[in-house]
Amino acid sequence: MIGGGQLARMMVPPAIHLGLRISVLAENEGSSAERAADAVGDYRDPETVYAFAETVDVVTFDHEHVPQAILRELESRGVAVHPRPEALQYAQDKIVMREKLAELGVPIPDWAAVADEAELQAFLEAHGGRAVVKTARGGYDGKGVRVVSDAAEVRDWFTALAEDGNGGHLLVEELVDFVRELSQLVARRPSGETRTWPVVETIQRDGVCAEVLAPAPTDRPAVLDEAARIGATVAEGVAVTGVLAVEMFETRDGRVLVNELAMRPHNSGHFSIEGSVTSQFEQHLRAVADxxxxxxxxxAPAAVMVNVLGGPAEGPMPVRYPEALAAHPRAKFHSYDKQPRPGRKVGHVTVTGERLDEVRAEATAAARRFA
Amino acid sequence: MIGGGQLARMMVPPAIHLGLRISVLAENEGSSAERAADAVGDYRDPETVYAFAETVDVVTFDHEHVPQAILRELESRGVAVHPRPEALQYAQDKIVMREKLAELGVPIPDWAAVADEAELQAFLEAHGGRAVVKTARGGYDGKGVRVVSDAAEVRDWFTALAEDGNGGHLLVEELVDFVRELSQLVARRPSGETRTWPVVETIQRDGVCAEVLAPAPTDRPAVLDEAARIGATVAEGVAVTGVLAVEMFETRDGRVLVNELAMRPHNSGHFSIEGSVTSQFEQHLRAVADxxxxxxxxxAPAAVMVNVLGGPAEGPMPVRYPEALAAHPRAKFHSYDKQPRPGRKVGHVTVTGERLDEVRAEATAAARRFA
Known part of the structure; x- marks a missing residue:
């Protein structure tokens, strides 16, 4: 696994249980996945990645940032890479992704790739004067995303694009009138077998995932069927191998539009550690190992996951365990062993049970212990 | 954790999730808990253990074999040791254990500590001519246990005892007319908080645990209540810290007699990884960390665990995964990453669900894939 964050960390338990050996190439010492970090180095350095790849049977990722040139060279050297570079490009570049989704006929918000302020301003004027602008590459957790009403508000991004010499574009999308966000997790192996989890509702705050309700409660089951259909179409269409998260908007008028893709285990699937017979982390291992x-x-009928952001000034989550564990014996606590910073995901809490409202109240109260 | 077997191995996943750092002193390279093995050395060597203990906040065990002298020296040096040496002695010596259980008024089979063949022969004659003889120390999985009808059948054990110069005794017990075996898992923290899991039925073959049914099915609920009462009495009575397994016989006439104690997570509790909100491994960590x-x-209403013994001639369990995982998508597979030997526990399979009979059939069929 290239990348040593919490996704790599949470891959270790199922690897231990299944008896599959996992090695991690982490960015630095003291990473979240330190226990499994056999190598430390820069994933943008070709020789570092090639040397690591020689020690394993299959390469996979806890993020989408390894450059295409390195990924394609790995494959040309005979290394099994999952997801494959052709698939991963759709998670690496939001504009390439929109082109592919449009080709697949998947419903998405109106969008354009804009090269300068004039093109952006034209899009704004055609879409009610406001829109969402995203950098095509490198954004996450609300970074690289701005809602703007004037093209000048992203002048710094156009300047940066001009300076990097690639003549890149920004992505602009219509503001969608959505009532909530949904996510469909899909796992797919190289031989084509696919499994999906129930569609979940994700609740964002300040552009960051705050809560996940599984399954998504609804009085419009057809909307969830449509979300599931879209998830399956995307998984097949991009030929993902491993776990794919398809994040979607549910609109006021009952349509479902794709928002983003993540080609790896995803925050919207953390509930599955306790809430599913097979967690997204175990499934990812199975999928990439074919x-x-x-x-x-x-x-259980309901599972709710609540992220722990920032965390106490005193240190990582365990400093609050004496109170939190005593008050919430049913809650499952997950600490990423990270030093807290405001807004940083340092852990999560999951509760499963019979009734969504009770489960949600319990998970929320337990996570609040670390605020 | 001192000891690098499968119990230490299965402690690593909850340590990762909770964000508690675990270190293992393993007996040798390539142990089952290799991923967490920060040190390799002999747990009977005082300096090896003292050096390891200096690197951790609390010492615990995946077996009961660390000598009392070392344990007591650790405590005198201010190291937190759980379970404490005073408790652990009852799991280290079967005769000391019987003396304690008798003092606690817990029902146990008739027994005696015998110093020679004559004493043993007298016990045999007083108990119908047959009895179970056990070495007081070091037995496990049927080793150190013989059913005899003549004292000469354990002459080699008496000879060995005489040679080791400690003037030790063998334990002899009446043969109990039991209908099945039960196990009560209990966790207890130093401050005294205690939690118990439902009483389970354990099914042994050739002296080795083969299957565990959780909860124990019964049409005599009073028997299970009695087993639970005994488990709690023993946990308090020996002042265990960590997880304790109390193995018991259910007799034809509805009595419950204690058979053995284990002061650590136990094979009869492996079902709890998927079958309980809190697994025995997570609970042991919580307990020893107070x-x-x-x-x-x-x-779920039912959980069944089936051990995988020996395993395929081809190697560890994963060599059979393509067939086994395809046929049993609901089964949870646990490989200990051990080279198979006849009768050796190399892994286990757990299935949870609504109906015990269906769950048991599925777990048994899944485990049989590795036979």
Whole structure:
């Protein structure tokens, strides 16, 4: 696994249980996945990645940032890489992704790739004067995303694009009148077997995932069916291998539009550690090893995951365990062993049970112990 | 954790999730818990253990074999040791254990500590001519246990005892007319908080645990209540810290007699990884760290664990995964990454669900894939 964050960290438990050996190439010492970090180095350095790849049977990722040139060279050297570079490009570049989704006929917000302020201003004027602008590459958790009503508000991004010499574009999208966000997790192996989890509702705050409700509660089941259909179409269409998260908007008028893709285990799937027979982390391992996929049924009628952001000034989550564990014996606590910074995801809490409202109240109260 | 077997291995996932750092002193390279093995050395060598203990906040064990002298020296040096040496002695010496259980008024089979063949022969004659003889120390999985009808059948053990110069005794017990075996898992923290899991039925073959049914099915609920009462009495009575397994016989006439104790996570509790809100491994970590204990409710009405013994001639369990995972998508597979030997525990399979009979059939079929 290239990348040593919390996704790599949470891959270690199922690797231990299955008896599959996992190695991690982490960016630095003291990473979240330190226990499995056999190598430390820069994933943008070709020789570092090639040397690491020689020690393993299959290469996979806890982020989408390894350059295409390195990925394609790995494949030309005979290394199994999952997801494959052709698939991963859609998660690496938001404009390439929109082109592909449009080709697949998947519903997405109106969008354009804009090269300068004049093109952006034209899009704004055609879409009610406001729109969302995103950098095509490198954004996450609300970074690289701005809602603007004047093209000058992203002048710094156009300047940066001009300076990097690639003549790149920014992505602009219509503001969607959505009532909530949904996510469909899909796992797919190289031989084509696919498994999906129930569609979940994701609740964002300040552009960051705050809560996930599994399954998504609804009085419009057809909307969830449509979300599931879209998720499956995208997984097949981009030929992903491993876990794919398709993030979607549910609109006021009952349509479903794709917002973003992530080609790896995803925050919207953390509930599955306790909430599914097979977690997204175990499934990702099975998928990239081309092993048969596991059952994705819920283990309980409801599961709610609440992120822990920032955390206490005193240090990582365990400093608050004496109070938190005593007050919430049913809650499952996950600490990423990260030093807290405002807004940084340092852990999460999941509760499963019979009733969504009770489960959600419990998970929220437990996570609040670390605020 | 001193000891690098599968119990230490299965402690690593909850340590990762909770964000508690775990270090393992393993007996040798390539141990089951290799990923967490920060040190390799002999747990009977005082300096090896003292040096390891200096690197951690609390010492615990995946077996009961660390000598008392070392344990007591650790405590005198101010190291937190859980379970404490005074408790652990009852799991280290089966005769000391019987003396304690008798003092606690806990029902146990008739027994005697015998110093020679004559004493043993007298016990045999007083108990129908057959009895179970056990070495007081060092036995496990049927080793150190013989059913005899003549004292000469354990002459080699008496000879060995005489040679080691400690003037030790063998334990002899009446043969109990039991209908099945039960196990009560209990967790207890230093501050005294105690949690128990549902009483389970354990099914042994050739002296080795083969299957565990959780909760124990019964049409005599009073028997399970009695087993639970005994488990709690023993946990308090020996002042265990960490997880304790109390193995018991259910007799034809509805009595419950204690058979053995294990002061650590135990094979009869492996079902709890998927079957309980808090697994025995997570609970052991919480208990020895003196953190509040977690809920021990079942996550489903039934959970069945089946051990994988020996395993395929081709190698560890994963060589059979393509067939096994495809045929049993609901089964949870646990490989200990051990080279198979006949009768050696190399992994286990757990299935949870609504109906015990269906769950048991599925777990048994899945485990049989590795036979």
């Amino acid at each position: 092993l048969p996929l596991g059952d994705t049924s819920m283990t | 953190l509040p204990l977690g809920d021990t409710s079942m996550t």
